[in-house]
Amino acid sequence: MRYARRLSRPLMDPHRRYQNAKFIHATRVALGILITIAFSSIARLPHAEWSTISLIIVIGGLQHHGNIRKRAAERALGTIIGAVYGLLIILQQSYFGLFPLTYLLMAVGCGVCAYHAIGKGGYIALLSAVTLVIVAGHGDNQFDEGLWRAINVFIGIVVALLLSFALPLYATYSWRFKLADTLRGCARVHERIVQHEPISNEEHLKEMARLGSALVQLRSLIPSVSKEVHMPVARLESVQRSLRIVISCLEILSSSTADRPVDASETAADSPAGTRPGHGSHVSDMLYGMARALKSGSARRLASPPRNGAQDLSASGTVAGMLATEVEQIRATLAGTASRWAV
Structure with a gap:
């Protein structure tokens, strides 16, 4: 037990974490990839690659705990908005089969997201548009397929958020x-x-x-x-x-x-x-x-x-x-x- 504490002491030291921040971040992302792949393989989830993609988007370019929490919350909200709208588009296509209307709804949805993507909350709007396309495709995805894609995105977000608490880099x-x-x-x-x-x-x-x-x-x-x-x-x-x-x-x-040359004869008053x-x-x-x-x-x-x-x-x-x-x-x-x- 004493030996384990001695080994873990450098990891608990803020300055050591700061000095090795890139290594810790890289290790955390690699561990997250293994977790999402293992979980998806064991659970046999369809379209499991979206869990891994979502995890990379959330923590791939962020190392600080506060930023990861903020990014995860924004991605979760964007995913909900995009997934719900995408599933509604799939339902419309399934029941009415109107491809022109489907394309119009997708264009309008992405346009609204683009309008809000410039300014405060821009990341949420951007992720809403991305999730919309992931879930709905071009309107020809099946409802269960779009639902599984949305679920996988949430799995990636949850794993990223949990890993942000492992040796957090503040x-x-x-x-x-x-x-x-x-x-x-x-x-x-x-x-x-x-x-x-x-x-x-x-x-x-x-x-x-x-x-x-x-x-x-x-x-x-x-x-x-x-x-x-x-x-x-x-x-x-x-x-x-x-x-x-x-x-x-x-x-x-x-x-x-x-x-400025320093003259040996220069007095303190001349400085x-x-x-x-x-x-x-x-x-x-x-x-x-x-x-x-x-x-x-x-x-x-x-x-x-x-x-x-x-x-x-x-x-x-x-x-x-x-x-x-x-x-x-x-x-x-x-x-x-x-x-x-x-x-």
Whole structure:
């Protein structure tokens, strides 16, 4: 039993799951395929391939638990709408045999779905149209055939939803660890600026591009994180906004030192504001502290380090002052919401 717990410990660790997210996702999809094939073969379900197709559609391109639940619910609703309409078309064709009317009803149904597919709820509308065609064919499917196809689609949805609970990959994990990496990157840039480490303009642009790319990735995770931890989007957006300002301030400060020769005789007073040795240790300490807190899930690491009042005063009203203010804002927001994301 102790040996089993030791083996399972890495799988329970959020950071390990984050690092191996692609492997876990691929394993889960492969397991889902085996389950749907085995179940369909044992139960001898007709048109069983639609269970597998449905599972791939629901979880094939999604790894986060919250997204899978949302996609499964949308697919279930779309399947119900499309299946019911498709079965009604089959009944119409079976009783009246009017192919022109059947084609017209299918065209109208798909047209209505296409109208709603552009905008909110678009995925539901799109899946309704797809399920309509799957169930009804071109109107010449038998009623029991269309019904079995609809049932198989639901089986795929159920299997996908159940598998989303097996070693779930939460968007919150990705947000936490990507944010930690980004804050650590900001701290390294800030230390380089303060210590006047030489950097070429090309390297400076690459450095800023990496931080900008991370910012975009974090922004895409906010809706899912908000649903998973039940935290208002506005709180997450405030972190995003402050981080964007931090990166902008670092870019301004870094631009003033990129490709700038360092004269040994240059005095501290001649250095750009906020880039004097020892001046920015408080900012760097906070950035590293937040990164460690996000990675470990420990809110204690979010305590603000002691400040040097004179240094903070000299930075007020400058780019460095804005940088310090926004870093403190991120720290305060993370500390106030730690009970939600530190899981």
